[in-house]
Amino acid sequence: MKDLSGRTCAVTGANSGIGQKVAEGLAGYGATVIMVCRNRDRGEAARSKIAARVEGAELRLRLCDLAALDDVRRLARDLSSEHSRLDLLVNNAGVYRAKLEITADGFEKTMAVNHLAHFLLTHLLMAPLTAARGRVINVSSAAHTSGHLRRAPLESIIRGDGDYDGFRAYGDSKTANILFTRELARRCGDSGLTVAAVHPGAVATRIYNQNDNLSSLIVRLFKPLMRSPASGARPCLWLATRPDPDRMQGRYFVRMKEALPQPDARDDQLARRLWELSARLTGTYDGAADVQ
Template sequence: MGIKTAVITGANSGLGLATAKALAQRSFDLVLVCRNADRGKQAQTSVQQANPAVKVDLFLADLADAESVRQVAKAICSAYPKIDVLINNAGYTPKSIEFVEEGVEKSFFASHVGHFILTNGLMDSLKAAGAATGDARVISLSSAAYIGGRTARFFRKLDNLSPMLAYCDDKLANLLFAKELAKQTAGTGITAYSAHPGAVRTNFGSDTLGFVGQALALARPFMRTPEKGAQTSVFLASAPLKSIGASNNGGYFADSAPKRTRNRDITDEKAAWLWERTRQYL
């Protein structure tokens, strides 16, 4: 059994899988949340091989389906009354713009709303760890693409929304969520962070069409490996809190260090608004 328990979404490939392996090697028990059963089982085997001494569990959920997320949160809480780390890693660049039944752009729903539901659904287990050790953490994968995000587009069914702008909005929401989560959980022993992994060489965006897809394909050989890209998530999940810095709770990190953000929509007011706006999906 491991020293701590970490839950990771989108752990079947790329950054999520690299993060899970790295934490297994640091003696974390892992809970992998994946959408596809076959890929999830392959990832489970791969992570277990990274450290046969830890426990590696698999749960299935579709983050674009609110009820699926609610059910998996209940199942994980039942199996794990204490969770030390939650890494909201899953996300994707949409091939084309789609909307879920709730009228929200699908990648935004999966990346932000789904993770909001999951985080709140696991809150009792996170708070239990926070109460026991004073150290539970929630890490949300953002990106430097947050710079192009705009809160004015959130939750709106826009006919002219491009896949790239949708992705930028997703990443801004992830950053704002971490910022507000730190406030919402103040005094519970839970800290929250958002992280930029850098430009990572995975199959992320591999089905993106047009100029953006071509640019990604050309740049992919020069990108970081998933192992390199996972380093900031691993740092935030495993480093002593003193190394992260108490003043950086709710902050945005890249290359394992806090970074200043540059987007006029990153304000306390916008973060609080996003939290309240998303609560209706719980």
């Protein structure tokens, strides 16, 4: 059994699917787990479920709608004031939208939740993360291959201009997760922070079955072949506890194996441009400086 007692870990989207099982696994290792959830009732229900399964689990529920950047800022402020050290941030929450939705901040929703919110949250938690020489795990997907970030100016993709395709938008956001991982690793220098991206496998969760008949049908058909959420959580838990963080820095894993992402997702120029644009759109800073 791994021992994370005395460590503090935050997991976004911790009330459902993979995130809930990651939270449960981390609690089982003895960590204090901050469960970042959008909805209080769903968050409390997940917290009770984990508490019933893990004796003595230290679970803190924090609410945040990741589709709203101001809410992300408020969450980061609260977490930074409560925790001077953060050992692990699992950027797990994710959405797939079959139809175009634009957030109140003016961004395409998949990109806003899956990429921009996590970019901003990570940036704003950099002080407690580096103080702990912590880890960031970005939950990407093998479906990043359906993305095509070089088809149009990045800002117009992030703003949802032009024609919309749900699978492509999801792939774009998951490509962004990998590019963010690479660029963050490059900027980390010797701050001690480690960052990796992971595809957790095809997992039977709610992600595809909430918005259109086609994706619901596909999930129903393939559900018997898909992994359980507990199995989907295993790669994150493995990365969270690997004794050799240097060997995961900036890399992409398919389950527990390092893998080569599609060409767009290993384009370092694109990674840099996406970082600078994301910094501007989230109002963090000009993106030119290193993280340290």
